[in-house]
Amino acid sequence: MTESIRVFVTGGTFDKRYDEIRGRLDFAETHLPEMLRLGRSRLDLSVTTLMMIDSLDMTDAHRQRVVESCRTCAERRIVVTHGTDTMSETARALHAAALGKTVVLTGAMIPYAFGSSDGLFNLGSALSLAQVLPPGVYVAMNGRVFAGARVRKNRETGVFFEEAS
Amino acid sequence: MTESIRVFVTGGTFDKRYDEIRGRLDFAETHLPEMLRLGRSRLDLSVTTLMMIDSLDMTDAHRQRVVESCRTCAERRIVVTHGTDTMSETARALHAAALGKTVVLTGAMIPYAFGSSDGLFNLGSALSLAQVLPPGVYVAMNGRVFAGARVRKNRETGVFFEEAS
Amino acid sequence: MTESIRVFVTGGTFDKRYDEIRGRLDFAETHLPEMLRLGRSRLDLSVTTLMMIDSLDMTDAHRQRVVESCRTCAERRIVVTHGTDTMSETARALHAAALGKTVVLTGAMIPYAFGSSDGLFNLGSALSLAQVLPPGVYVAMNGRVFAGARVRKNRETGVFFEEAS
Amino acid sequence: MTESIRVFVTGGTFDKRYDEIRGRLDFAETHLPEMLRLGRSRLDLSVTTLMMIDSLDMTDAHRQRVVESCRTCAERRIVVTHGTDTMSETARALHAAALGKTVVLTGAMIPYAFGSSDGLFNLGSALSLAQVLPPGVYVAMNGRVFAGARVRKNRETGVFFEEAS
Numbered sequence: 193m194t195e196s197i198r199v200f201v202t203g204g205t206f207d208k209r210y211d212e213i214r215g216r217l218d219f220a221e222t223h224l225p226e227m228l229r230l231g232r233s234r235l236d237l238s239v240t241t242l243m244m245i246d247s248l249d250m251t252d253a254h255r256q257r258v259v260e261s262c263r264t265c266a267e268r269r270i271v272v273t274h275g276t277d278t279m280s281e282t283a284r285a286l287h288a289a290a291l292g293k294t295v296v297l298t299g300a301m302i303p304y305a306f307g308s309s310d311g312l313f314n315l316g317s318a319l320s321l322a323q324v325l326p327p328g329v330y331v332a333m334n335g336r337v338f339a340g341a342r343v344r345k346n347r348e349t350g351v352f353f354e355e356a357s
Numbered sequence: 358m359t360e361s362i363r364v365f366v367t368g369g370t371f372d373k374r375y376d377e378i379r380g381r382l383d384f385a386e387t388h389l390p391e392m393l394r395l396g397r398s399r400l401d402l403s404v405t406t407l408m409m410i411d412s413l414d415m416t417d418a419h420r421q422r423v424v425e426s427c428r429t430c431a432e433r434r435i436v437v438t439h440g441t442d443t444m445s446e447t448a449r450a451l452h453a454a455a456l457g458k459t460v461v462l463t464g465a466m467i468p469y470a471f472g473s474s475d476g477l478f479n480l481g482s483a484l485s486l487a488q489v490l491p492p493g494v495y496v497a498m499n500g501r502v503f504a505g506a507r508v509r510k511n512r513e514t515g516v517f518f519e520e521a522s
Numbered sequence: 523m524t525e526s527i528r529v530f531v532t533g534g535t536f537d538k539r540y541d542e543i544r545g546r547l548d549f550a551e552t553h554l555p556e557m558l559r560l561g562r563s564r565l566d567l568s569v570t571t572l573m574m575i576d577s578l579d580m581t582d583a584h585r586q587r588v589v590e591s592c593r594t595c596a597e598r599r600i601v602v603t604h605g606t607d608t609m610s611e612t613a614r615a616l617h618a619a620a621l622g623k624t625v626v627l628t629g630a631m632i633p634y635a636f637g638s639s640d641g642l643f644n645l646g647s648a649l650s651l652a653q654v655l656p657p658g659v660y661v662a663m664n665g666r667v668f669a670g671a672r673v674r675k676n677r678e679t680g681v682f683f684e685e686a687s
Numbered sequence: 688m689t690e691s692i693r694v695f696v697t698g699g700t701f702d703k704r705y706d707e708i709r710g711r712l713d714f715a716e717t718h719l720p721e722m723l724r725l726g727r728s729r730l731d732l733s734v735t736t737l738m739m740i741d742s743l744d745m746t747d748a749h750r751q752r753v754v755e756s757c758r759t760c761a762e763r764r765i766v767v768t769h770g771t772d773t774m775s776e777t778a779r780a781l782h783a784a785a786l787g788k789t790v791v792l793t794g795a796m797i798p799y800a801f802g803s804s805d806g807l808f809n810l811g812s813a814l815s816l817a818q819v820l821p822p823g824v825y826v827a828m829n830g831r832v833f834a835g836a837r838v839r840k841n842r843e844t845g846v847f848f849e850e851a852s
């Protein structure tokens with residue numbers, strides 16, 4: 193159960209921070225290492241930042257880069273942190289690529305840097321699921337597990353759900 | 358994947374709070390509902406507080422009550438929040454009871470009421486594992502999954518591990 | 523020393539919150555009551571929200587409303603929460619109005635809703651200064667006290683200072 | 688207004704932390720530097736840890752050491768962080784010593800390491816009061832300012848008040 197896990201960081205609300213000089217949200221370094229320390233993680237895990245963008249700005253080229261990174265990395269168990277707005281699109285792209293690996297996407301509704309974030313909860317979910325689920329693409333949000341091929345986000349409520357197959 | 362989950366609360370560091378009048382740690386209400394709200398949980402889940410004690414004070418009678426509660430509840434997927442010091446003992450008792458249900462124990466090294474707790478991370482882990490693992494007893498700590506029959510805590514380092522079987 | 527204090531809320535970084543549906547910063551209710559509870563304030567104090575805006579959007583009309591509110595309220599000791607970008611301008615307007623009251627402006631570099639805000643520190647400063655300083659206009663930021671007539675913010679560093687008179 | 692300030696740390700709830708290996712509260716390093724960073728303090732200030740104890744354990748000898756440290760330091764403006772239970776006794780000892788300096792005692796009802804502490808609010812108060820009050824001994828708690836010679840803590844409610852003189 194201690195197989196090595198790769199975490200690919202792509203940005204999203206998860207990693208937004210408040211730029212106090214300019215008074216707006218932006219991205220700097222990922223908060224993943226701090227979150228893993230807080231969670232007292234003892235996983236054999238390596239973190240790679242692929243990009244640091246709002247998922248509304250994610251193009252097909254960005255998405256292809258996520259797919260290829262998952263394909264070519266040595267690990268067979270992968271977590272991708274991702275903005276929630278287009279997480280479903282990336283999940284579908286990963287599903288279509290049929291990588292034969294366990295890939296779990298997760299993110300946050302509130303930036304981790306805010307005291308009241310769901311990020312730590314979601315990260316705990318995603319890392320656990322990545323260890324035990326069979327090959328396939330999944331989304332871990334709202335405490336639940338969704339099939340990557342059918343997951344969608346309700347933009348009005350911010351809640352994820354699975355389309356009837 | 359949206360089968361109903363039962364959460365049994367037993368206390369432990371997870372739920373310790375600071376009594377500001379007496380200047381010491383004690384227990385009041387469980388923080389579970391607040392944590393589920395923070396995690397934006399959309400699980401079908403019910404929380405029952407069985408006891409609210411330090412796990413060093415847990416007797417065989419307490420432990421038996423946890424086992425019987427897991428046996429008699431309607432749900433087949435269960436999370437037990439528990440102090441870390443004797444979590445392994447309760448895991449063994451649950452394992453010995455051979456309930457044919459999926460039971461995941463979890464806890465925290467730092468009280469949730471502290472800003473720097475690992476509790477939310479562990480709760481995300483435990484609730485996810487409870488949904489996808491086959492019947493058996495497990496401990497979710499340090500981002501990892503341990504077999505209930507062989508898990509142990511290193512009291513010097515606070516880290517969980519699995520004994521060779 | 524327990525004379526009644528009036529707090530006028532105008533918005534600013536202090537009260538920004540993260541809108542999780544739209545993924546951006548906005549304003550909702552003021553966090554003042556929650557902050558006073560956290561600080562275990564036992565002051566005789568009333569809070570009035572005048573406006574809830576970014577101080578870069580503050581017009582002369584807004585500023586005049588702050589001045590008139592300070593002039594006409596019953597209290598002689600007043601705290602104004604304000605965005606930092608134009609706090610100095612409002613301080614000058616209040617100074618020019620020569621109200622004969624003790625008015626202390628304060629704000630935050632990081633929203634209070636973020637775990638790492640300076641807001642609670644600054645609020646403690648401002649409320650204390652409002653109780654003990656003679657009539658005049660002051661800014662409480664960076665743990666320091668600035669004369670309202672000469673205070674300025676360095677936009678590059680986010681630090682307040684006082685111009686030589 | 689930027690005269691140098693000395694901060695003497697004596698421990699108290701302010702600086703309690705949670706020892707996760709032993710599962711209890713204890714003291715390690717003071718949180719003062721972290722708090723000053725959070726508050727974006729730009730004060731000319733030096734911090735000295737005199738002792739790191741629960742104020743219920745404070746003896747006359749400890750108290751004498753606080754008095755002598757205040758007497759002999761170069762600064763005329765001093766903040767003392769202190770457990771709340773015997774803060775009044777130390778305030779009286781400092782008052783009796785007639786140092787001719789401005790000394791402000793403060794503390795917290797909840798440890799700073801907890802997310803919900805009043806410590807940052809109180810520290811903002813104390814540092815501001817130390818800059819502007821005339822020589823004398825004061826307690827800054829609950830957002831209020833108390834005369835050191837007459838302050839008392841209600842042990843039932845945790846609230847400070849001033850005895851009629």
